[in-house]
Amino acid sequence: MNGPHDLGGQMGLGPVAPEVDEPVFHAGWEKRALGLTLCAGAFGAWNIDESRHARENRHPVDYLSSSYYEIWIKGLERLLLRHGFVSQRDLAQGRAVDGAPQPKRVLKAQDVAGVLARGGPCDRPVNAPARFKAGDKVLTRNFSPAGHTRLPRYARGRRGTIEAVREGFVFPDTNAHGKGENPQWVYTVVFDGREIWGDDADPTLTVSIDAWESYLEPA
């Protein structure tokens, strides 16, 4: 979707303002928000793409005025409601009122180290040879899907060069919506800064994205 999260090239959002000696968390609730999100992810009821889309599919004013972990909690509440683990009555009363389905897994403290060390690899075999090779010229698609995508707006309809053929990866555009993993080859595609931003762009700039094969056409 052409959502508020797709920020590359937007202007007027202010200075970066790096914080000296920044702590890992800025409030106790942020720690719980991180842990809750990872524990709920371990239920196995949704994937990382559905989770990202739940955070991003928000009104721009809400998205841009929410802190990072605030967005995570809003996204988590949406996922828990969608999959029936919490109800509106639970949330309204701040305690468990209604029942919940049994998830595939409840993450226990003693299993945390193993689960985090394994992570969630998303490489998958693809039953077709890669369409492109390093050095190929490509044109990114121009589209505006209503659902999830990982092709940023600034990189649509642009001419670039394949720098590397990566692996087969789960395709977020379908995986986020329960329509299957449909793995595709992923490529690192490099663009000249002027191709993206116009003649006034920094002439020393190149920008790369990692693009699924269906985002690309030969150029």
Added chain:
Amino acid sequence: MSHDHDHDHDHDNELDPMAARVRALETILTQKGLIDPAAIDAIVDTYETKVGPRNGARVVARAWNDPDYAEWLKRDATAAIASLGFTGRQGEHMQAAFNTDETHNLVVCTLCSCYPWSVLGLPPVWYKAPPYRSRAVIDPRGVLAEFGLTLPADKKIRVWDSTAELRYLVVPQRPSGTEGWSEDDLASLVTRDSMIGTGFALAPDQKGPAA
């Protein structure tokens, strides 16, 4: 629930809205038997005390001191990094970007907050926030200036937008005057920001607590 913030108020009555909201959610899920609060503690402890930019600094220091390791890191970063014991969540598919005399690398995630947790830990707030995500791809020199970095006008800048599940680790250039240094000493020069591309490795006379 942690109470380690430092402002002074009555926690029973004055929870700020987000603290109350998160506590309610944890309460509901715990009462339903869906969450083990001790698992949350273990996750937080992992990223506060175990997984952080010191991991990445080990990788960079090894690459500086061992050309064979540097080659491996270029060719197969996931395996080369795993060989030092750094694996897992948000580091499943790694790629190293080596700074050179010609090119400076900068990593961003314009769409969300993708970041190599296994080697750098959790991202800083600025990395996840709209100003950095919007500007890194269009005005990297302006962004770097806010970190106190000025690159030569003819230096190439390569910005890596982490749009898929590859996670990028910048390998900064080795500071001069460090010939013969041990890996431990070299690692102390490698800051978090130098592995994102918003910093350089420290010079020997800047050695101190790393960012």
